[in-house]
Amino acid sequence: MERTAVLETKNAQFNIFRANRLERGRAHKIARKHFDYFFTNGSAFLDEAERLRSEEKTILAAVQLSYAGQFLLRAEETVFFGSFAHTSNMMTSFKRTRTYSRRLVKMFNPVNEGNRLFLETLSSLKREVRENTIAISEKRFRWYAGNLRNLQQIVRESCENHLFYLVHDKSRQQMESEAIEKICADLALQDTASETADDCGSENPNPGDGTETA
Numbered sequence: 001m002e003r004t005a006v007l008e009t010k011n012a013q014f015n016i017f018r019a020n021r022l023e024r025g026r027a028h029k030i031a032r033k034h035f036d037y038f039f040t041n042g043s044a045f046l047d048e049a050e051r052l053r054s055e056e057k058t059i060l061a062a063v064q065l066s067y068a069g070q071f072l073l074r075a076e077e078t079v080f081f082g083s084f085a086h087t088s089n090m091m092t093s094f095k096r097t098r099t100y101s102r103r104l105v106k107m108f109n110p111v112n113e114g115n116r117l118f119l120e121t122l123s124s125l126k127r128e129v130r131e132n133t134i135a136i137s138e139k140r141f142r143w144y145a146g147n148l149r150n151l152q153q154i155v156r157e158s159c160e161n162h163l164f165y166l167v168h169d170k171s172r173q174q175m176e177s178e179a180i181e182k183i184c185a186d187l188a189l190q191d192t193a194s195e196t197a198d199d200c201g202s203e204n205p206n207p208g209d210g211t212e213t214a
Contacts, residue, residue, distance in 0.1 A: 028167055031162065034075065035163065039159065041071050042075060046145070046152065053141055058141075062126075062128070062141075069123075072152055075155050075159060076155045079162055080100050088123055090122050091116075091120055094110070104158070107150055107154060
């Protein structure tokens with residue numbers, strides 16, 4: 001049976017992936033390539049944004065922040081979808097990626113005004129730079145950077161869990177549960193064997209050699 005995704009929510013159905021019925025080994029290779037490219041570069045953009053901000057290069061830092069968010073979400077998109085939406089609109093990308101992660105929905109639910117503003121305005125930073133209307137305070141920068149660090153962690157864990165599944169045909173949680181069950185079963189067998197040995201010994205606590213002494 002071919003499988004392609006570990007779903008963290010019940011909203012995504014398996015038939016989403018029928019257009020990409022790939023053997024798991026090949027699926028893992030492609031997903032890993034996408035993840036390494038987009039996640040690595042997204043993280044590098046975020047690191048560079050913080051470095052530029054420390055040097056008071058606000059305009060360049062703002063551009064890096066915008067690209068960081070775009071690439072991190074594309075890492076999630078490509079690992080699960082196999083492709084990404086060709087748009088710079090962060091909200092569009094988020095709506096695609098939230099299908100696969102409860103934590104992503106909980107952390108950045110756009111119903112919350114602050115989350116909605118984060119997703120909508122992060123995309124506009126590049127435009128503000130082009131139009132020379134950028135004005136990003138230290139507080140605003142830290143707000144973007146903090147949210148992006150949270151996004152980075154969620155995307156990393158979500159994608160790594162899926163990549164693990166593609167290799168092992170089971171989730172990390174399933175494998176850990178099976179390992180615990182096996183350990184418990186082995187311990188139960190050892191206890192049973194030990195009890196059996198104790199019972200045998202108690203039936204004849206002082207065995208002799210079968211001879212009588214005068």
